[in-house]
Amino acid sequence: MSARHAHLERMTKETSIRLHLDLDPAADFHRNIETPLPFFNHMLDTLATHGHLGLKLDGRGDIEVDPHHLVEDVGIVLG
Secondary structure, eight states, X not given: OOOOXXXXXXXXXXXXXXXXXXXXXXXXXXXXXXXXXXXXXXXXXXXXXXXXXXEEEEEEEOTTTOTHHHHHHXXXXXO
16 A cells, blocks of 8 residues: 655745645654644644544644634645
8 A cells, every 4th residue: 555645845935834634644654743723733633633634734834914814725735
């Protein structure tokens, strides 16, 4: 079986996203989701938990302007 995982980065003027997604994580794979938006972290953790996904994410952005840039760019990278 081939490995189904990806390491992706997206850097823009507004955001910096680093993501590791593993569709077939080992039983001991730990999720590590870090953004400055606690509810967004919770929702991504819920997605990974119930989707049985390995997810490591470090996302930073200009949330003082508006958090939608960060949420949008994480969605682009995750998609």
